[in-house]
Amino acid sequence: MNAEIIGIGSELLLGQIANTNAQFLSRQMSYLGIDVYWHTAVGDNKTRILEALRIASERSDIIITTGGLGPTMDDLSKETVAEFLGLEMVIHTPSLKSIEDYFRSMGRVMTENNVKQAVFPKEAIILPNDNGTAPGAILEKDRKIYIILPGPPAELEPMFCKYVIPYLEGRTGCRIYSKVLRIFGIGESAVEEMVKDLLLNQSNPTIAPLAGSGEVTLRLTAKADSEQTALELIRPVQEEIEKRLGNAVYGYDDDRMENIVLDLLKNKGLHLALAESCTGGYVSNLLTNVPGASEVFLEGCVTYSNNSKKSRLMVSQETLKNYGAVSAHTAIEMAEGIRKTSGADIGASVTGIAGPGGATAQKPVGLVYMAIAGPNGTKVMEYRLTGNRQRIKSGTAMRLLNCLRLYLLEQ
Amino acid sequence: MNAEIIGIGSELLLGQIANTNAQFLSRQMSYLGIDVYWHTAVGDNKTRILEALRIASERSDIIITTGGLGPTMDDLSKETVAEFLGLEMVIHTPSLKSIEDYFRSMGRVMTENNVKQAVFPKEAIILPNDNGTAPGAILEKDRKIYIILPGPPAELEPMFCKYVIPYLEGRTGCRIYSKVLRIFGIGESAVEEMVKDLLLNQSNPTIAPLAGSGEVTLRLTAKADSEQTALELIRPVQEEIEKRLGNAVYGYDDDRMENIVLDLLKNKGLHLALAESCTGGYVSNLLTNVPGASEVFLEGCVTYSNNSKKSRLMVSQETLKNYGAVSAHTAIEMAEGIRKTSGADIGASVTGIAGPGGATAQKPVGLVYMAIAGPNGTKVMEYRLTGNRQRIKSGTAMRLLNCLRLYLLEQ
DSSP states (O other), rough: EEEEEEEHHHHHHHHHOOOHHHHHHHHHHHHTOOEEEEEEEEHHHHHHHHHHHHHHHOOOOOEESOOOOOTTOOOOOOHHHHHHHHEEEEEOOOHHHHHHHHHHHHOOOOOOOGGGGGGGEOEEEEOOOTTSSSSEEEEEEEEEEEEESSSSSHHHHHHHHIIIIHHHHHHHHHHEEEEEEEESSSHHHHHHHTTHHHHOOOOSSSEEEETTTTEEEEEEEEESSHHHHHHHHHHHHHHHHHHHHGEEEEEETOOOHHHHHHHHHHTTTTOOOEESTTTHHHHHHHHTTTTGGGTTTEEEEEOOOOHHHHHHHHOOOHHHHHHHHHSSSHHHHHHHHHHHHHTOEEEEEEEEEEEEOOOSSSSSEEEEEEEEEEEEEEEEEEOOOOOOHHHHHHHHHHHHHHHHHHHHHOO | EEEEEEEOOHHTTSSOOOHHHHHHHHHHHHHTTEEEEEEEEOSHHHHHHHHHHHHHHOOEEEEEEOOOOSTTTTTTTTHHHHHHHHHOOOOOOOHHHHHHHHHHHTTTOOOOOGGGGGEEEEOEEEEOOSSSSOOOOEETTTTTEEEESSSSHHHHHHIIIIHHHHHHHHHHTEEEEEEEEEOSSHHHHHHHHHHHHHHHHSSSSEEEEEEEEEEEEEEEEEEESSHHHHHHHHHHHHHHHHHHHGGEEEEEETTHHHHHHHHHHHHOOOOOEEEEEETTTTHHHHHHHTTTGGGGGEEEEESHHHHHHHHHHHHOOHHHHHHHSSSSHHHHHHHHHHHHTTTEEEEEEEEEEEEESSSOOSSSSSSSOOOOOOTTTEEEEEEEEOOHHHHHHHHHHHHHHHHHHHHHOOO
């Protein structure tokens, strides 16, 4: 089976938004083992929507439309699909009741045009909208499947996961279960090399590598008739991969490095303080994005100037003079200084040259030192990163968090 | 004239990337006054690329392809357009030389398959690639225009702006010139209300409001036969808008709030230090994203715990006990404390409840206090923000930068 995604909405063609729904749906379909061969985007124009449906129905088995389900005159998706398939539109009473309830719960009056959102082509399977007023629908006609979804991603994504995936699994006759392994500190080609034989012999589960944002992920996807069976298929492959990659596997599925570090601190009852120079607050910002970070994160010092390194962190004038602000010695004194002055169990520091200015012959842009001071002594690390200022900052931040993770695993 | 954008690349259909090129090009075309009626995306598959070209050539005047210009076997765009139009492929010598120079400057050896990137359909107008190895091309045939662009946005966007816009302006017979006014502190509907008469009577320049990321922009676009004339058309409208919106207009075109604040500090010869609580380093991170921030930004303290507010910023135990960490009193002491302990001319502080936890009946999630201490005294502001933790952090950061901007304008 193959699929085509038709995005409906003039805001796409004006460039006001990117078609992220097509990306989300394509990725989900690939997990389901269904090939997507075409994306199309068309405005809120009946003639062109009909043309898009005609072309899609001639070349694709599954046609997914997104957008155009709202209450206004502009919203034409359902009506046009019904016209294209020669189906009558009827009121779907449970949907009408849901929409009325939704308005009541918001303390707002439902206007007449909202009734439109409860009108569907006859014979449609209705997809409830748990996050808005416009339900979706599935229609089967002439061996083609039409899936009609709302435009806002916050409505489309949960609707697809909760209602459309089980439907498609029912059609393809098998259940799909995925587990993502998140890997940091080894590049994509090295990861592929390390699991090459598994990649070559993959069948069920399949193994899909993906690189992005400085990390590599491996998605293991099993097809089975129950979740239990799928998990049993995934487990030995996952264990084999983890045996080979060791603690470069830092998390699973939606895990983020900052959550892992905070969880380790909580589990071990340790408090952290940070001294950042070249990252300029990036690491503190990542950690404090996580609700409850304040339980274990005491404070951070963004010591950009030499004076602040001395006054806040007790870095010595001699060290700065003899080795410079970007040096292993300074990183060590910064980590030990933030630990001492904050009273935290763990002090972590980073100093480097984010560029584009500030480099010397000995110290190029991208040279970074980081240190971690704890009850059992201090570790220091040197890295050489490439890219522009932002990439060096974010790459450095991820490396510091990863160093903290590895350090905490040993405590 | 109307246009269609064909994205070529299997990574689009696998959902590995969103089709942001279609968004960028659609927005640019709308500025040029050219309607985009269709987006299509298709994989690296010759049969389907040919089908996409056939369909597009039947319904669109301008067909823009993106992607598929690389050196590998997968990259099929130019060859397939040439086949579709019945044109011969020939080596373009200046492009071959540029590619050779590019490899030489990178200290790498050019492999044989890179020659492919210098081969073009006969009669093509070649578009130099100033940011990579794959040039683009324009072809005119049977009163249709085919524009072939590379996939990476960092190559496509400058190529489009530098070479394609002047070409299209030549075809449409007029020059387009835009100026964006960036507005902070007034909502979209209030801005529209304040310039309603100008919006209703717009013709040349046109005025397009757009809201996003907590700010509002107004894009003034003039059509004229010279840049000078366009500027003269824009100037009186811009002046009228600025008269009405006052210093809510914080910048122009690609300006960012953090750059404006840093420039003001530099121009006035002032140094800044920050004390952040609820924003957790977000503001420091924004400022240090700008090269050269270190000239005026001395340091930041992310004082998450009460202890750190006392030890780093000299906030008094009495203030914390009587008014709480989230209070105007604490914000004032934080700003004055960071100013004193850092030696900066300006100390700025922020404390608030980013949520989802930490709220009380008196202090809801989103309550934020910020203060600015300088040579002429201390100002304090209270805000109530809505949204999730990230939105509250980023909204607070923008407000603090805007307060700093307004404070510095008065110095």
